[in-house]
Structure formats: structure tokens, C-alpha cells
Amino acid sequence: MGVTGHMPPQDASRGRSASIWDVARVAGVSQQTVSRVINGKARVSEATRAKVLQVIAELGYRPNRLAQTLAGGPVRSVTVLTSDTALYGAAATLRGMEEAARTAGFSVGISVLQPDSQQTDIALRLNRPGEPVMVIAYDDAGVRALRALPPDVPVAAAVERRADEGDAADGGPWQVWLDDRAAAAHATRYLLGLGHRTVHYVAIPSSTSPSPQRTQGWRDALRAADRPVPEPSHGGWTPRSGYLAVRSLLADRSVTAILCGNDDLALGVMRAAREAGRDIPGDLSVVGFDDAPPSAYLNPSLTTVRLDFEGLGRACFGLLHRRLEPQTAPPVPAWSEPELIVRESSGPAPA
Amino acid sequence: MGVTGHMPPQDASRGRSASIWDVARVAGVSQQTVSRVINGKARVSEATRAKVLQVIAELGYRPNRLAQTLAGGPVRSVTVLTSDTALYGAAATLRGMEEAARTAGFSVGISVLQPDSQQTDIALRLNRPGEPVMVIAYDDAGVRALRALPPDVPVAAAVERRADEGDAADGGPWQVWLDDRAAAAHATRYLLGLGHRTVHYVAIPSSTSPSPQRTQGWRDALRAADRPVPEPSHGGWTPRSGYLAVRSLLADRSVTAILCGNDDLALGVMRAAREAGRDIPGDLSVVGFDDAPPSAYLNPSLTTVRLDFEGLGRACFGLLHRRLEPQTAPPVPAWSEPELIVRESSGPAPA
DNA sequence: GAGAGGCATGTTATCGGTAACTCTTCTCTC
DNA sequence: GAGAGAAGAGTTACCGATAACATGCCTCTC
Structure with a gap:
């Protein structure tokens, strides 16, 4: 009961792995029928489908995604x-x-x-x-x-x-x-609520200069509370850049609260504070952004904005x-809003 | 001066982006010649090559990697x-x-x-x-x-x-x-050299149980120095698991040195130590593994093994x-050996 | 001056699939 | 009982490239 139709161009059974042709030959059907089975299309009898699936399993056949895509299959x-x-x-x-x-x-x-x-x-x-x-x-x-x-x-x-x-x-x-902007504003209000006269900010490099979202939120909150708006310090992304950005700032004892653009910066800021003899949170409150995994275990643990x-x-x-795939794709899943996680690194302003 | 040979099967100039056929038609050469130019093969005249490259630039043509690979081009x-x-x-x-x-x-x-x-x-x-x-x-x-x-x-x-x-x-x-094993042994010897009677170990889950490399190295060093070999604690990968793994251990004041399977575990261990009232490095030395970026900025900064x-x-x-590509690939680049980075979290054994 | 050999190109086959169209059978309806 | 429709499967074209082979034209050698 051989196949009489179009034969695979290739000698088959050579070194390469099984193709759709090999499956078709062994199953005694056309290559197109195998394609139908693979893609779960209709118009294939139950018996044929079962036979093809069995051969696929026997041969360990896996469709070649490159070829599928090239031939106009669904984008995957x-x-x-x-x-x-x-x-x-x-x-x-x-x-x-x-x-x-x-x-x-x-x-x-x-x-x-x-x-x-x-x-x-x-x-x-x-x-x-x-x-x-x-x-x-x-x-x-x-x-x-x-x-x-x-x-x-x-x-x-x-x-x-x-x-x-x-x-x-x-x-x-x-x-x-x-919503970084609202989150930064929220964190800033939280610090002001603790009695800090104002809040300093160490910024991450921004993709939207000159008005990065976190910086704006921080400024929004200060202005709304009618507090002085200090010049933001410009950090990078790393602990080291946070460390360098605030070293001079910390000599000023009137600086009692620092909001950082991310947790790594906060880490560097806390180190600089330690070296400057500032106690956290006694003398200085530090708040981060992101809630990276280590932040809960730092010494002191870091108050930060959790981002999903x-x-x-x-x-x-x-x-x-x-x-x-507008027709078939599931609804876009929701994600969590930013949330302030209060830990040990923030506290009431010094008397 | 049209092309007389085989024409592209496709109508061209439809929505889709330029293919090799489009380039060939516009340049007035065969599609194969375009392929030769793309792949930098010989046997193409300078004039033709220039013309093809120009058309490629004009059309914004980019080869389709899928098709290249399918057709047996070099694996990329x-x-x-x-x-x-x-x-x-x-x-x-x-x-x-x-x-x-x-x-x-x-x-x-x-x-x-x-x-x-x-x-x-x-x-x-x-x-x-x-x-x-x-x-x-x-x-x-x-x-x-x-x-x-x-x-x-x-x-x-x-x-x-x-x-x-x-x-x-x-x-x-x-x-x-x-060489995790040698590195763990080195770190252990370093701690013994500081006067610690023995070194405890908090292990990461291993891929090669029952004899993970880091555990073996630690044990090697203790045995070579003829010290007692405590039962290793089994942690996970996270700070939390390190924290949980050593809480009970820390009640024992004779435990003065802990080597951790990674820096995250060390972070959890240091927190547990703080809560247990142990001073680092006064009462307790902690050494990590990996030298993750935050480790240098922790409080105290972490002594750890840097891995490349x-x-x-x-x-x-x-x-x-x-x-x-045995013929053409460059030599395999070298990587750095593990290196012990001594920071603040380790010190002499308590008197 | 003619065959040999090279160079620059063109043609055809192929990679491993999918899509569209075609060809048989049956089954159903009037 | 005949034509319409649909189910099940086969054929052919095509996706966008590369490889092997074929072809035309020139230059070189004896």
C-alpha cells in the first residue's frame, strides 16, 4: 500500500532528523495530511489522525519552527x-x-x-x-x-x-x-508626614529628560506641601553612583530624608551615611524604589516602593x-500598582 | 534591459518587505548573485557588487535569517x-x-x-x-x-x-x-587562619548531590586542618532561606564563622545574626560566595568569593x-579564577 | 588558431513547512 | 435516480534563502 503521489525530494533516512515527509511516508498519507494533524485542523478522519500521531511519536518528529514560520504559519x-x-x-x-x-x-x-x-x-x-x-x-x-x-x-x-x-x-x-510619578509623590508625602522638613532626591538616569517621572512626583509632593525643593542629585544605576552622589550632601545635618531612584542607589546612600556618622533612621531616613529582593534583608532593611x-x-x-492575534489572544493581565513598603530605614525626623 | 531569466514567483511591491528577488530585479541581476554579494563570496565583479549593495541600501533590504538557516546557510x-x-x-x-x-x-x-x-x-x-x-x-x-x-x-x-x-x-x-571546590577551601582556610576553631557552612541546593563542590571544598579544608566538621545547614537560594537556616545555629556562641553558598544566603545569615544580638565581625565572621554587586555596599560589607x-x-x-565551526571560530577566551575578596564581615575569632 | 581553464552569472533543486485548489467518494434532498 | 454538498485526502504553488551545476565569454598556452 505505497504512496503513489508526490514523493519527498529527499532520500530520507539520512542523518538528519525526521521531517514531515518522513512521517507522511511511514503513515502512508500525504505530507499535507500530516500538516493538518499537526495543526489540529478539521477534515481528517479519526483513524488517519490516530495513525499519524502514532507515527509522529514513533519517529520523535518535531515540527521545524523556522519552516513553519517561513511558510506563513502563525507567528510564534x-x-x-x-x-x-x-x-x-x-x-x-x-x-x-x-x-x-x-x-x-x-x-x-x-x-x-x-x-x-x-x-x-x-x-x-x-x-x-x-x-x-x-x-x-x-x-x-x-x-x-x-x-x-x-x-x-x-x-x-x-x-x-x-x-x-x-x-x-x-x-x-x-x-x-x-505610575512612578504617583508612587514617588506618595513616598515623599510619607516622609513629610514623619516630620521631615523636606526630602532630598537622588535621581536615576532618565529616559525622558528633562522631566523624569519619579523626579516629577517627588517635586509634585514637595510643592503641594509648600516645602523647599532641593536640587536633585544625579546618580547612575549602581550603589557606587549613589554613594558618590550624596557624599558631600551628607555633611549638611539639615538633610534628614533622602528618596532614591532605586534600591541600589539607596544602598550606596546608606553606606555613605554610615561613613559620615549618620544613624539610619535616627538621623536620616532613606527610601528606595523597586523593592529588589535583597532590600528586605539589608541593615537596616530598606523602606522602598514595590514595583510589579x-x-x-x-x-x-x-x-x-x-x-x-486580536481574535484569539486572552485579555491583557492586570499588574499591581506601586506600593510603599515601610521597613527600618525610615523614621521620624530628628528632634 | 529586463531580466529574462526565472522571475520571482511573487507579485513583488506588495505590502511585505523586500526579499532577495526584489533586490535582484531592481539591480538587474539574478537572485543568486545577490546571495553571493550578501555572503561576501568571490566571483562577483566589483561593478555588480557595488550595484547590488546600492540597491540593498535603497530598498532597506535585510536578509531573512529564518530562510537563510532553512536553506542550509551557516548556523547563526x-x-x-x-x-x-x-x-x-x-x-x-x-x-x-x-x-x-x-x-x-x-x-x-x-x-x-x-x-x-x-x-x-x-x-x-x-x-x-x-x-x-x-x-x-x-x-x-x-x-x-x-x-x-x-x-x-x-x-x-x-x-x-x-x-x-x-x-x-x-x-x-x-x-x-x-573551581568552586578550591575556592570554598580557600575561603575556609582564610577563616581558620583568623583563629576560628571551625567553620560552619550554609549550603545552596546542589546540582550534584550528594557531593556539591562548595561543600566538598569546605570539608576538604577542615579535614586538612584537622578541625571538627559540623553538619552543613541546608539553605535555598534566597536571603530568607539563609535567615531561616541559621536561626537556631546562632544561639550557640561557639559558632564564630559561617561560610555561605552564595551572597544572598549570607545576607539572610547576617540579618539573623543581628537579631540574635551577634556582632559582625566581632562575634561572628560571615563569608559569602559570588560577589554579587550589592555585596560591597552591605552593612557590614561582605567578604566573599568573586566568581567570573x-x-x-x-x-x-x-x-x-x-x-x-572548528575551522573559523576564534580561540575560547579565558576566564578568571575565583578570588577571595576580604571586606568587613570577617575578622579574628573572638577571644 | 583551437582547446583549456577561469571568471562572472544564470538555472534548477532543495530546506520543511503552510495555503489554496483539486479530486474522489459518499450522503442527502427532491 | 440525479445533482448538490461536504468530507477526506492529494497536488501544486510559494515562503526566502543557499548549494550545486550549467552557461557564456575571455584570456592563455602551445
Whole structure:
């Protein structure tokens, strides 16, 4: 009972792994029928389907995703563009994206942006023109990459701040973000409520200069309470940069509360405070941002704003999924609002 | 001056992005000639090459990597299998791999293993049968994934411990690792040299039970110095697990030195010590493993063993590259040996 | 001056699939 | 009993590239 139709071009049974043709030959059906079974399409008799599935199992056949995609099958891959995976926020967002994507059956590629990367090489990172992309755009490199993407690629992004309405170049509505501004304002109000005359701020580098969200929220709260607004210190992303940014500031004993752009900066600030002989929280309150895993165990443990980066990552993929398959994709999952976690590093202003 | 040969099957100039056929038509050459130019092959006149390159630039043409790979072009992608990207060691290794791979022109996919993932689904994560893979196998999930890989996939792995010679199932010689055992022994000797009677150990979960490398090194050093070997405490990967693992242990004042399987555990241990009223390093010396970025800024800053995970990741890719392209791949880059970084958390044994 | 050999290109086959169209059978309806 | 429809499966075209082989034209050698 041989197959009489079109035969596979290839000799078969050579070294390479089983293809759809091998399955078809062994099962005694056409290659197209195997394709139907793989994709769960209708119009295949139960008996044939069972036979094909059995042969697939016997041969250990796995469809070649590259070929599937090339041939116009449903899009099943996505590339994530991110800058520095050493940062907690970016790493946690990436985890959320990867998990959501894998759960939905997407394979995920990752490409790390260099701070100085030119926009022209972005398209080269994609496996094919039009491959869907997610961008983690918390910093300048990410934002530039987002802008540099060719218009034909479907993209969703996790951003610091929503793009201005109508600014389609930034991805339009396909963005998710956390309300950093409100969170920073909340943390600032919390410190003022403890009796601090004002709150100093050590800023992370921003993707949206000159008005980063966290800085704005901090300033909002100070102004609303009619307090003096000190010049923000400019840190980087690391403990070291926080340490350097506040060393001179700490000589001034009137500085009693410092809000930091992230937990790493807070770590450096606390070290600088220790070296300056300041007691935390007796002399000085320090509040971070992100709630990175170590923060609860620091000495003193760090009061910080918890941000749901993983949830944001999952939502970002959810958004992309709906963009790609509006009919079938599940609703975009919700993510948590920022939340102030009060620990040991903050307390009442010194008398 | 039209092309007379084989015409592209497609109508062209439709929505989709430019293909090699479009370039060929506009440049007035065959599609194969364009392919030659793209791949920098010989036998193309300078004039033709220039013309083709110009058209490529005009059309914004980018080769489709999927199609290139399918058609048997050089392998230019690799998938990384890792378990938990929240862990510093895994994340840093991944960074090194990604950087090296991208530099060599490979696109990298990432797939995160779940602790309970069955081996059967591993092959499904690959984009195609035979796609090269790197595995970060510091824990059990990673090691299982490594074992579960079909024999035909080219793999290189970063492991805790070299597979036994001859155990081809573990990837044979295509592995890189750090000498954790010697490093743990070194750290232990350092503590003994400070006058501590013995050293306690809080272990990370191991991929190679019952004899994890770090535990062995610690035990080696104690035995060589003829000291008592306490039962190691079993922690997880997180600060919390370190905290829980040593709470009871700390009631015993004769415990004056604790070596931890990683820096996160050390963080939890230091917190537990603080709550138990133990002074670090006065009453108790704590030494970590990994030298994660925050460790230098902790209070007290952490004495730890610096491990070159990024270098290891780069080397792992280098190894894979040589496996794939023995003729042309550059030599595998060297990575740094573990190094003890002495900071504030360790000191002389109490009198 | 003619065959040999190289160079620059064009043609055809193939990679491993999917989509659209076609071809048989049956079953159902009037 | 015949035509319509639908189910089940086969054929052919195509996705976007690379590899192997074929072809035309020139230059070189004897």
C-alpha cells in the first residue's frame, strides 16, 4: 500500500532528523495530511489522525519552527530588546515577558542593547523582517531602540512614561508602564508626614529628560506641601553612583530624608551615611524604589516602593499578543500598582 | 534591459518587505548573485557588487535569517536554557553568553526552565531540530535539561562540576566550570587562619548531590586542618532561606564563622545574626560566595568569593562556537579564577 | 588558431513547512 | 435516480534563502 503521489525530494533516512515527509511516508498519507494533524485542523478522519500521531511519536518528529514560520504559519516568536539585564527592574520585566510568552507558545529571543548602539543595527537583530518585538525602555538606549524600529514591526514596550498621545513613533498605544510619578509623590508625602522638613532626591538616569517621572512626583509632593525643593542629585544605576552622589550632601545635618531612584542607589546612600556618622533612621531616613529582593534583608532593611515589574512584563506580552492575534489572544493581565513598603530605614525626623 | 531569466514567483511591491528577488530585479541581476554579494563570496565583479549593495541600501533590504538557516546557510542562532534568571550567577552567565554570541553574529533565544519541567518538553523549545544550545546547569533543573537534550543537538554548558569522564550524556568535553571546590577551601582556610576553631557552612541546593563542590571544598579544608566538621545547614537560594537556616545555629556562641553558598544566603545569615544580638565581625565572621554587586555596599560589607560568571558565559559560547565551526571560530577566551575578596564581615575569632 | 581553464552569472533543486485548489467518494434532498 | 454538498485526502504553488551545476565569454598556452 505505497504512496503513489508526490514523493519527498529527499532520500530520507539520512542523518538528519525526521521531517514531515518522513512521517507522511511511514503513515502512508500525504505530507499535507500530516500538516493538518499537526495543526489540529478539521477534515481528517479519526483513524488517519490516530495513525499519524502514532507515527509522529514513533519517529520523535518535531515540527521545524523556522519552516513553519517561513511558510506563513502563525507567528510564534518574539524578540525582546533590553539594555542592561544587570538591573533589577529590567531583569524582572524580562522574566515576566519570557514566562508569559513561553506559556502562550512563543519562543523568545533576547538581544541586549549597548549604550552606544546605533539605530541602524536594530533591524539586524531580528530573525526576519516583521518579527514582533518587545522593548524594555526604561533608559535612553531602550527608548532610542524603540524609536529606531522600522514601522512595519509589531512592537509592544514597557516604558517609564507613556508616549505623548499621537506620537506614533513611540509605539502609540502599545505600551505599558507603572505610575512612578504617583508612587514617588506618595513616598515623599510619607516622609513629610514623619516630620521631615523636606526630602532630598537622588535621581536615576532618565529616559525622558528633562522631566523624569519619579523626579516629577517627588517635586509634585514637595510643592503641594509648600516645602523647599532641593536640587536633585544625579546618580547612575549602581550603589557606587549613589554613594558618590550624596557624599558631600551628607555633611549638611539639615538633610534628614533622602528618596532614591532605586534600591541600589539607596544602598550606596546608606553606606555613605554610615561613613559620615549618620544613624539610619535616627538621623536620616532613606527610601528606595523597586523593592529588589535583597532590600528586605539589608541593615537596616530598606523602606522602598514595590514595583510589579514581572506583572508589567506579562502585561506587555499580553498586549503584543492581542496586537498579533486580536481574535484569539486572552485579555491583557492586570499588574499591581506601586506600593510603599515601610521597613527600618525610615523614621521620624530628628528632634 | 529586463531580466529574462526565472522571475520571482511573487507579485513583488506588495505590502511585505523586500526579499532577495526584489533586490535582484531592481539591480538587474539574478537572485543568486545577490546571495553571493550578501555572503561576501568571490566571483562577483566589483561593478555588480557595488550595484547590488546600492540597491540593498535603497530598498532597506535585510536578509531573512529564518530562510537563510532553512536553506542550509551557516548556523547563526543559539538557544540558552537556564532555570532562574533572578539568581545573580545565572543572570551574569547569561549576560556573558549573550554578549559573546551577539558579537559573533549569533542571535540568541532564551528559554527559562521550570523546576518541575519534564524532560520531554525540552526539544519543543528549540526552533528547529539540531539548533545549538547552551545550558546554564548550576542547579538540578539545568542538569536535568542537559541530560534530556536529544543527542543530535550541539550543546555547550556552564556547570557546577565537570561531568565524570566518559559520561557523554552530560555533554562530554563541551563544558566550562569554575573551581568552586578550591575556592570554598580557600575561603575556609582564610577563616581558620583568623583563629576560628571551625567553620560552619550554609549550603545552596546542589546540582550534584550528594557531593556539591562548595561543600566538598569546605570539608576538604577542615579535614586538612584537622578541625571538627559540623553538619552543613541546608539553605535555598534566597536571603530568607539563609535567615531561616541559621536561626537556631546562632544561639550557640561557639559558632564564630559561617561560610555561605552564595551572597544572598549570607545576607539572610547576617540579618539573623543581628537579631540574635551577634556582632559582625566581632562575634561572628560571615563569608559569602559570588560577589554579587550589592555585596560591597552591605552593612557590614561582605567578604566573599568573586566568581567570573560573565567570563564563564563568554567562554561557554566560545566553546560552542568552536564546536560548530572548528575551522573559523576564534580561540575560547579565558576566564578568571575565583578570588577571595576580604571586606568587613570577617575578622579574628573572638577571644 | 583551437582547446583549456577561469571568471562572472544564470538555472534548477532543495530546506520543511503552510495555503489554496483539486479530486474522489459518499450522503442527502427532491 | 440525479445533482448538490461536504468530507477526506492529494497536488501544486510559494515562503526566502543557499548549494550545486550549467552557461557564456575571455584570456592563455602551445
